[in-house]
Amino acid sequence: EAAVTQSPRSKVAVTGGKVTLSCHQTNNHDYMYWYRQDTGHGLRLIHYSYVADSTEKGDIPDGYKASRPSQENFSLILELASLSQTAVYFCASSDAGEVTEVFFGKGTRLTVV
Amino acid sequence: GEQVEQLPSILRVQEGSSASINCTYENSASNYFPWYKQEPGENPKLIIDIRSNMERKQTQGLIVLLDKKAKRFSLHITDTQPGDSAMYFCATMLSGSFNKLTFGAGTRLAVCP
Numbered sequence: 585e586a587a588v589t590q591s592p593r594s595k596v597a598v599t600g601g602k603v604t605l606s607c608h609q610t611n612n613h614d615y616m617y618w619y620r621q622d623t624g625h626g627l628r629l630i631h632y633s634y635v636a637d638s639t640e641k642g643d644i645p646d647g648y649k650a651s652r653p654s655q656e657n658f659s660l661i662l663e664l665a666s667l668s669q670t671a672v673y674f675c676a677s678s679d680a681g682e683v684t685e686v687f688f689g690k691g692t693r694l695t696v697v
Numbered sequence: 698g699e700q701v702e703q704l705p706s707i708l709r710v711q712e713g714s715s716a717s718i719n720c721t722y723e724n725s726a727s728n729y730f731p732w733y734k735q736e737p738g739e740n741p742k743l744i745i746d747i748r749s750n751m752e753r754k755q756t757q758g759l760i761v762l763l764d765k766k767a768k769r770f771s772l773h774i775t776d777t778q779p780g781d782s783a784m785y786f787c788a789t790m791l792s793g794s795f796n797k798l799t800f801g802a803g804t805r806l807a808v809c810p
Binding site: 615617624625626627628629632634640642643674678679682683684685686688689690691 | 698701703728729731739740741742743746748786790792793795796797798799800801802803805
């Protein structure tokens with residue numbers, strides 16, 4: 585099965601601090617994504633990347649940056665964490681083929697205090 | 698963009714009965730419709746999907762129906778079991794969109810013995 589690994593699995597950050605969430609996939613997938621899930625809600629797309637060294641804005645990019653230094657790795661960066669960014673963050677990957685399954689990591693629970 | 702509405706948000710059924718979840722979407726160019734199951738503390742996992750060239754798909758107690766004219770698709774779980782209790786999310790994908798998913802808000806299904 586496709587493997588998407590996120591680290592850390594949980595984190596507590598202080599308001600105004602910098603947070604980096606990491607994602608590593610061993611699927612040889614070209615596409616990677618960061619989604620945010622708020623309690624009891626669906627997932628919303630923050631940033632995505634279709635090739636290494638390039639990132640694109642998703643539906644809710646404000647307050648977040650992304651970095652894709654290699655095909656396998658995709659990071660989400662919160663330069664100035666805020667209380668409203670408390671959520672569960674999921675990384676995902678998919679093959680570059682048209683309309684293919686998207687595989688999700690196990691998520692990072694971020695609490696900003 | 699795309700908007701996906703999912704109903705109901707909460708669904709309680711008796712063990713052995715059927716459960717139905719409905720989703721509507723706005724963009725007629727959407728061509729892939731996956732359903733994800735998410736258990737507490739876990740990542741969303743694909744359970745069934747349907748492409749726009751199909752109207753019905755069935756696998757292991759799950760049925761998905763797609764009505765492109767009405768821009769509506771639905772998940773039907775037959776003979777529900779306690780293990781089916783979870784959050785269920787519908788999603789859509791647009792052709793040529795780097796496989797980005799737009800999710801519904803989710804349905805919390807509780808199967809009561």
